[in-house]
Amino acid sequence: MSYQAPLRDMRFVLHEMFDVGAHCELLDNGLDRELVDGVLEEAARYTGEVVAPLNRSSDEEGVTLVDGKVTTPTGFRDAYQQYVDNGWASMTGPTQYGGQGFPQMVAASFHEMLMAASLSFRVYSGLTEGAVLALYKHGSEELKNSYLGKMVSGSWTGTMCLTEPQAGTDLALLRSKAEPQADGSYAITGSKIFISGGEQDMSENIVHLVLARLPDAPAGVKGISLFLVPKYIAKSNGAPGEKNTLSCGAIEHKMGIKGAATCVMNFDGAKGWLIGSANQGLACMFTMMNDARFQVGLQGLGIAERSYQGALSYARERLQSRALTGAAAPDKAADPIIVHPDVRRMLLTQKTLVEGSRMLSAYTARQLDLEHGHPDPAERKVASKRVALLIPIVKSFFTDMGQEVASLGVQIYGGHGYIREWGMEQLMRDSRITQIYEGTNGIQALDFIRRKLLGDGGAELNALQDEFAALCDAQAGRSELTDLVEPLQERLHEWRDLTAEVLAASNRDPQEIGACSVDFLQYSSYLLLAGLWLQAAARAQDALDAGTGEVDFYTAKLHSARFYMRRVLPRVSSHREMLLGGADCLMALPEAHFAF
Amino acid sequence: MSYQAPLRDMRFVLHEMFDVGAHCELLDNGLDRELVDGVLEEAARYTGEVVAPLNRSSDEEGVTLVDGKVTTPTGFRDAYQQYVDNGWASMTGPTQYGGQGFPQMVAASFHEMLMAASLSFRVYSGLTEGAVLALYKHGSEELKNSYLGKMVSGSWTGTMCLTEPQAGTDLALLRSKAEPQADGSYAITGSKIFISGGEQDMSENIVHLVLARLPDAPAGVKGISLFLVPKYIAKSNGAPGEKNTLSCGAIEHKMGIKGAATCVMNFDGAKGWLIGSANQGLACMFTMMNDARFQVGLQGLGIAERSYQGALSYARERLQSRALTGAAAPDKAADPIIVHPDVRRMLLTQKTLVEGSRMLSAYTARQLDLEHGHPDPAERKVASKRVALLIPIVKSFFTDMGQEVASLGVQIYGGHGYIREWGMEQLMRDSRITQIYEGTNGIQALDFIRRKLLGDGGAELNALQDEFAALCDAQAGRSELTDLVEPLQERLHEWRDLTAEVLAASNRDPQEIGACSVDFLQYSSYLLLAGLWLQAAARAQDALDAGTGEVDFYTAKLHSARFYMRRVLPRVSSHREMLLGGADCLMALPEAHFAF
CATH class of the missing domain: 1.10.540.10 (Acyl-CoA dehydrogenase/oxidase, N-terminal domain)
Known part of the structure; x- marks a missing residue:
């Protein structure tokens, strides 16, 4: 494929x-x-x-x-x-x-x-x-001079060594140790699991960013520090020098991404250097977290696009059965399956989720750029809030979407979708990890509600909702877009009401935070895409109004926007009702009684 | 696991x-x-x-x-x-x-x-x-005497040989040939793909039921006949005799069910015997279709149960983070993840889908038994209509459910869910085929609307809705069940209205049949489970009212029923809105413009 x-x-x-x-x-x-x-x-x-x-x-x-x-x-x-x-x-x-x-x-x-x-x-x-970013922001000049150039060029790669067998989501449970040495370095000891590219034969050197505890560190997440621990210690001339006392103990046998080495990394008094301040490791690591989570979102998007391409080409070639309204290709033994409404429903679901997510990816990337590079510090701060709000959405929504779209791709291929040589099932297997790593999608949703929504009483989300409301207002006068603007306006009101309800419930009972998190994130994600689809439709209509040589392209955008509003956006109704189902029905069953 | x-x-x-x-x-x-x-x-x-x-x-x-x-x-x-x-x-x-x-x-x-x-x-x-059933109903006495005993005991197994490379969903395109021989047998020639257990080393003989065309057969599905084509031709003493001219040409490399041989079977003038009348092969095959589709439904159910068991035991053991309301297990380093509302949401979604589907499986099995074995022929006919209505639901809903539940199981395990040794990802890979084989779930939905709903103008579905309405009426007086009865009653009204709309739209425009099929099947499936959950709750309340020694068990059933009504049943709202989105937005985009 x-x-x-x-x-x-x-x-x-x-x-x-x-x-x-x-x-x-x-x-x-x-x-x-x-x-x-x-x-x-x-x-x-x-x-x-x-x-x-x-x-x-x-x-x-x-x-x-x-x-x-x-x-x-x-x-x-x-x-x-x-x-x-x-x-x-x-x-x-x-x-x-x-x-x-x-x-x-x-x-x-x-x-x-x-x-x-x-x-x-x-x-x-x-x-x-991400490792470059963390080192650039928090590393000493000496460390930067020794490692950054090679990492930026890609001659040397970087890893994130966080997870330990007992500490995944919960980094407070982390046990790896760092002993200060006379030369200002630290001896790092511990075992890390699920380290992507922890060992490989592609780059000259591998620079591990490792979370570990200093001897006198407080318990919990406030006692974690970040260390740079290279596979080969950089020589003063910038070449890789002495081999460090760290090794790959095993590689995992996984559902997918089988070409990627997922390593158990053992650090055995390995030489490392502190990045940032002692016990501030988590804050330093968070510098790379937004980048890493955005990248994982793009993984969902990329795989979804590839699955759509595969499914579309198959649906146009595979001849099977006649259209419900009679033969569409009477000269052939059967019609291409793209004539069937349900195959179109699957394809258009893929297409509009992929294209909508691509818009959101650009929207978010723009904010990331503004956060780091806007000339006005005040604007950088504005963008940084928007980024914080959007990252858990991009990470979790794109990856859930990627899995759904890859699964639709398998379904459109029928039996052939299940056969390895066609490549469609691999996309499902590969994308499944993206819903889990860099913080499971459940954790993203918790972050979205707890830190991003409750953190500012909903101010930033309200600002985003205002932006979409303004967009609706700006397009409301165009008769060609009425059937797109109106449903979105209604949903925007519903979204604002729901946001208020989620805030109130979460403030009333902490269990409600976890009880509504995933459904509210999903609800908000579909609304975001709807707003972007309206924007896309407006630009397409602009081009058509101005007289374009690409009438088909822009008309297709309008068709896609309509499909999204009528056939995808309604998913939010269920998410709304389910989250309004509240926490009680989740918490009522005693743990021991789940086994009945 | x-x-x-x-x-x-x-x-x-x-x-x-x-x-x-x-x-x-x-x-x-x-x-x-x-x-x-x-x-x-x-x-x-x-x-x-x-x-x-x-x-x-x-x-x-x-x-x-x-x-x-x-x-x-x-x-x-x-x-x-x-x-x-x-x-x-x-x-x-x-x-x-x-x-x-x-x-x-x-x-x-x-x-x-x-x-x-x-x-x-x-x-x-x-x-x-299924092969036993087809042979028993349509085979000659001679064939039955030679093959049925061994097949019933399991010494010999049966297969279904339908699919060819160009003919999957669309059997009209089938090309395998059957040439009549002087001895009354037929020489079968052709290549069949995706034959489960087409060749293996477990049973003494394999009896293939093969669809092929007689020389003078009409084109399309009306020219297909069914043949019994054994690997070894039965001797008169019932032992396997001469090896037939058929062979396994290849086995498929698949996403899952890797322990199962999925074979390309080549028939090279193989000796076969007609089952039933010439050109009536599809009708004979349909005898085994209901059984086969019911069995595939059970595959989804079985895998879902196993995933739930795995996820539950992990959620009770894995310690990670503290409950949102403070430490639930202060003596441990962290709380078991089953304290977190979102983990409970996933577990209860698994549990209530599995248990609800188990009820529907028994309900359907009962109708299957009545169809074949009720002493009164009129009752057999009644049951046969109910079976026809339910089979596409059981096949497609259970298998979609199985995939969802298996995926939730992976998610609850976090990173470990993606590692093969834990067994959770295998359940996802294994179950994925069930949504495809024995008629893709899209085809099931088309069958549900076109043959089962439009076929009798909705009469049988209305009868089923009446049954659930009567159940609601019977329980309406019990205050303990009010919060279950009321939402179901409202949904039943909505279901009836929606049924009428689907019928009207489908009669108006054939494209609407395919445009609403999957969403209407899903809608109806969740309603069916809701009715059964009310019935389960009523029996649980009966037991509690009567004074039971298993208070916890029955109370758990009531909790589960409430969760289902509040947190699962609302899924129908989106299915309803999406199908009301109509066919236009599916058909508007010209085929060539999907690639933009």
């Missing part, structure tokens, strides 16, 4: 919806519209021709661990070398360390492509950008 | 809800309540101790094909021998051919256990009962 980056849709989102040219001008990064288009075309070539063909074989071949050495699937080393040589690794890195300083808004399109091409391949480099 | 049959819940359903004792008396099959309980206990032992331990290893080991011979996973042969020797194979077989004539209502409980223990193992025998 091939993959071709959806360049036309990406340009629609970047240029026509969010004006990436003006965005670059504001950020003063020297990029313009033409340069962005050129980069995306090159990215489409690299991901489609170099990476995507490796995905199927990497799943069959998997990863091996022999004598502590991991061998990655055939082709990954070469593809990674191109990734480094052609500057894909350094796209977003800080310019003073050799990075190209691309905004997230552009990088997100490339990363979506990379996820679609091969999630297993992307996993090896996926945490390096 | 172990498996223990949910015997207490099965007894609740069989005895307290549907009075299997009275059912057996009516069918005059010589069974009673005690005998049924004894059989189920023995079934629990066999499935839990003999079959369930093979499931994990069979997934790792898989199946091999060498020189046309399939080797099944270690342990399958022995477990199958016990299955035959201990009479599990012959449970439902006709008594005149050595069967035990058990009703489906009892057999369904055993089969649910078998699916839960190992779907891969069950696949090998899963179509034999």
Whole structure:
């Protein structure tokens, strides 16, 4: 199953919806519209021709661990070398360390492509950008000088070593230890699990960011510090030096992403250096958390796009049964299955979820850029609040969506969807982890309600709702869009009422926070996409009104927007009713009685 | 991950809800309540101790094909021998051919256990009962005498050979040929794909039921005949004789059920015999279709139960974070995750979907028994209509449910859910095929609307709705049940209105049939379960009112019923709104524009 980056849709989102040219001008990064288009075309070539063909074989071949050495699937080393040589690794890195300083808004399109091409391949480099960010923000000058350049170029990769067998979601339970040494370094001891790319044969060195406790650290999350623990200790000339006392003890056998090495990493008095202040590890780690969670969201989006492409091509070719209204292709033995309404329902569900999520990804990436790069500090703060609100949505909604869309892709293929060689079932298996890692989607929902909604009494969400209300008002006068504006306006009122109810219930009873979290996050996500679909429809109508040479393209956008409003958005009704079902019915059954 | 049959819940359903004792008396099959309980206990032992331990290893080991011979996973042969020797194979077989004539209502409980223990193992025998039924109803005396006894005992297994590369859902496209021979047999030639257990090393012989065309057959589905094509031709003494000219050309590499051989079967002028009349193959095959689809429904149910058991035990043991209201287990490092509302939401969703589906499985099995065995022919006809209505629901709803529940099981395990050794992800992979085979769930929904609803203008569905309305009326006076009766009554009105709308729309525009099919089937399924949950709650309240020694058990049933009404049933609101979105928004986008 091939993959071709959806360049036309990406340009629609970047240029026509969010004006990436003006965005670059504001950020003063020297990029313009033409340069962005050129980069995306090159990215489409690299991901489609170099990476995507490796995905199927990497799943069959998997990863091996022999004598502590991991061998990655055939082709990954070469593809990674191109990734480094052609500057894909350094796209977003800080310019003073050799990075190209691309905004997230552009990088997100490339990363979506990379996820679609091969999630297993992307996993090896996926945490390096976040590690760079954490080191850049909190590391000492000496550490930065020794490690950042190589990490930015991609010669060296980064990992996040958080999880331990007894400490997953709950980092308070973390036990790894850090003993101060006479030379200012620390001896790190402990065992970490589920470390993506903890060991591999693709990069020259691997820089682990490890959470551990100092000897006198307070209990719980306030006693966790962050350390840089390299596989090879950097020599003063920047080359990888002495091998550190850390090793990969095992690799996991997983449902999917079989081309990615998920490692048990054992640190045996390994030499490490403190990043940031003692006992402030969690705060430092949070610097990379938003980036990592955004990247995982893009994984859901990328896989969903690839599944849609596969399903669409099959639905146009596979001949089976006649249309309900009579033969549509009388010259053929049967009609292509895309004539059947239920197949169209599945395809359009895929399409509108993918395209809507792509809009939200660009919207969020724009805020990420503004948070870090807006010239006005006040605007940076505004953007940072918006980012905080959106990240749990992007991470969890995109990944739930990715799994749903991948499953629809299997279903459209029928029996062939279940057969490995077609590649559709792999997308389901690969995407399933994205709902779990970097904080399960349940944890994202809790974060959304507890920190992001209750944290400011709903102020930021209200601001977002105001933005969409203004959008509705601006489009309300256009008769061509009435059937899109009206349902959204009604839902916006409902959303505001529901937000007030969720706040009230959560303030009344802490159990309600957890009882309504997932449904409220889902509710809000579908509304967000609805607002973006209206915006897309408005831009499409603008183009049609102005007289475009691409009437079909813009008309398709309007059709898709209508489908979304009538056939996807109604999902929120159930989420609303279910969360209003309250906490009592969840808490009433005593633990022991679940087994009856 | 172990498996223990949910015997207490099965007894609740069989005895307290549907009075299997009275059912057996009516069918005059010589069974009673005690005998049924004894059989189920023995079934629990066999499935839990003999079959369930093979499931994990069979997934790792898989199946091999060498020189046309399939080797099944270690342990399958022995477990199958016990299955035959201990009479599990012959449970439902006709008594005149050595069967035990058990009703489906009892057999369904055993089969649910078998699916839960190992779907891969069950696949090998899963179509034999249906093949027995087709042969018993339509075969010549000679064929029956030669083959039925061995098939009923399980010494020989049966397959269904329908699908060809170009003919899956659409059997009109079928090309396999049958040439009449001088001795009254037929030479069958063609290639069939996706044949479950088409070749294996567990049974002495394999009897293929094959759809093929006679030379002068009309085109399309009216020119298909059914043939019995054995691997070894039965000798007159009943032993397997000459090897037939058929072979397994390949086995598929699949997402799951890796212990099951899914075969490409090549028939090369193989000797076969006509079952039933020429060109009536589809009608003969439909005899086994209801049985086969019911069995696939039970696959979803069995896997869901096993996932729930795994998730529950993990949720009670895994310590992670503190309850939102403060430490629930202050003596431990953290609380078991079952204290968290969202984990409870997932567990209770699993539990109430599984238990509700178990009720519907018994309800349907009872109708299947009445269809075949009620002493009054008029009652048999009544039951046959109910069966026809319910089978597409059981097949598709149970299997969608099974996939959802298995996915929730993975989520509750967090990262460990994604690791193969825990067994949770296998349940997701194994269950995914059930939404596809024996007619995709989209096809089930089309059957439900087109044949079952439009076929009688909604009469049978109205009769079912009347039944639930009467149940509500009967319970309306009990104050303890008010919060269950009232929402159901409201939904019943909504269901009737929606049924009328679906009928009207479908009669107006054939595209609406396919446009509303899946959502209307889902809507109806959740309503059915709601009615059964009210019935369960009523029986639980009866027991509490009468003074029971199992207060906790019955109280848990009431809690579960409340959860279902408040947290699961609201799903129908979205299905209703989505289907009212109509066909236009599905059909508007031209095929070529999906690729934009």
